[in-house]
């Protein structure tokens with residue numbers, strides 16, 4: 001058995017280490033050890049993976065896979081399991097029958113359960129102040145459920161754990177030196193991995209739910225891969241993060257904005273009557289050749305560009321697009337007026353849209369975008385930008401509170417977008433989050449997505465992260 005001090009991962013080499021029992025993450029292994037004091041009742045098994053291309057380490061295979069897609073797109077990257085660690089931070093007294101000790105243990109277990117309920121995406125009711133604010137700011141699609149990503153609550157609960165631990169520590173300090181020491185220094189023990197390093201090939205991890213069979217979100221299909229913190233399925237308003245400056249990333253979702261009959265008619269009209277084009281993108285400096293986007297596009301609105309793609313002005317609104325625009329504006333109580341629509345046709349499961357934010361200058365800061373979907377269901381994935389960025393989490397922390405964290409809330413949100421659904425996003429969503437429609441392994445039919453936007457004319461050039 002090796003002592004904690006023998007295990008040392010250079011933080012510069014770490015994408016992130018996250019606690020398997022709660023939302024805490026850090027790049028400092030020692031802080032994870034410290035944090036683990038907050039889970040005295042459990043043994044923690046912790047796995048470290050490595051990117052074969054750049055030696056980066058991470059406890060999430062899923063994040064390393066994403067890292068490799070972004071940073072080594074042309075390489076066959078293998079995610080290797082390099083270390084299995086086992087943390088036993090129970091003390092002798094944890095196993096004893098001291099009554100007060102047991103009571104504290106039970107309290108801690110209850111806190112743990114509550115914290116876990118938050119982490120698995122169950123809706124949180126938010127206070128009145130929030131609901132009033134949201135309703136006043138943006139109207140209401142229909143008084144549905146509200147969800148609130150209360151990482152703060154979770155953190156508080158974990159903080160409480162931590163305080164319990166410290167009070168126990170003091171108690172032990174008075175009564176017995178050795179227990180206090182063992183609480184102070186939970187030990188991660190290396191568990192040898194049998195035989196040579198075991199590579200986990202990326203292809204095995206490219207599992208996607210089979211939306212085409214109408215199964216809805218099946219979180220279990222992500223088994224072994226990072227699960228979303230929240231799956232948005234129900235009609236309602238959701239705040240998925242809050243930045244330190246108080247800016248909220250908001251979603252409003254209506255899974256049945258149009259009936260399935262209306263949606264299927266509209267799909268046929270748009271599929272056959274819009275002049276769809278497969279656009280070409282110029283390579284980034286140093287890149288090879290021109291490539292075509294894995295999807296078809298139609299644009300109406302003032303001129304607009306992203307990356308190397310320039311969409312010329314088109315003021316010829318198809319009546320169906322105009323009708324949908326008006327329906328959406330009415331549903332949003334005319335608080336927003338859109339003057340553009342980006343229509344995308346995903347021909348089948350192989351078509352996709354990569355991680356990006358719709359943050360071009362043409363749309364102003366904190367743009368509001370309404371997205372309406374027709375045809376096959378696809379999974380709309382959102383990930384928080386800071387979490388996706390390599391090197392984030394270096395602030396470290398104790399008891400679930402990540403010091404230096406700029407944004408609080410969920411880290412990964414999934415929204416299954418089926419025919420007739422409306423997803424309205426606003427606030428800091430394009431600043432603090434990225435989204436994508438990933439290519440999926442399960443085959444599906446064509447899908448059309450319309451994003452209604454407001455282009456601020458005369459705003460100059462554009463800046464976009466990805467797409």
Ligand SMILES: O=C(O)CCC(=O)C(=O)O
Pocket residue numbers: 342344353358371380417435436437449451
């Ligand atoms: O297809 C979708 O649902 C998303 C499309 C999108 O992100 C975009 O057009 O910017």
Ligand SMILES: [Fe+2]
Pocket residue numbers: 356357358435
């Ligand atoms: Fe987008």
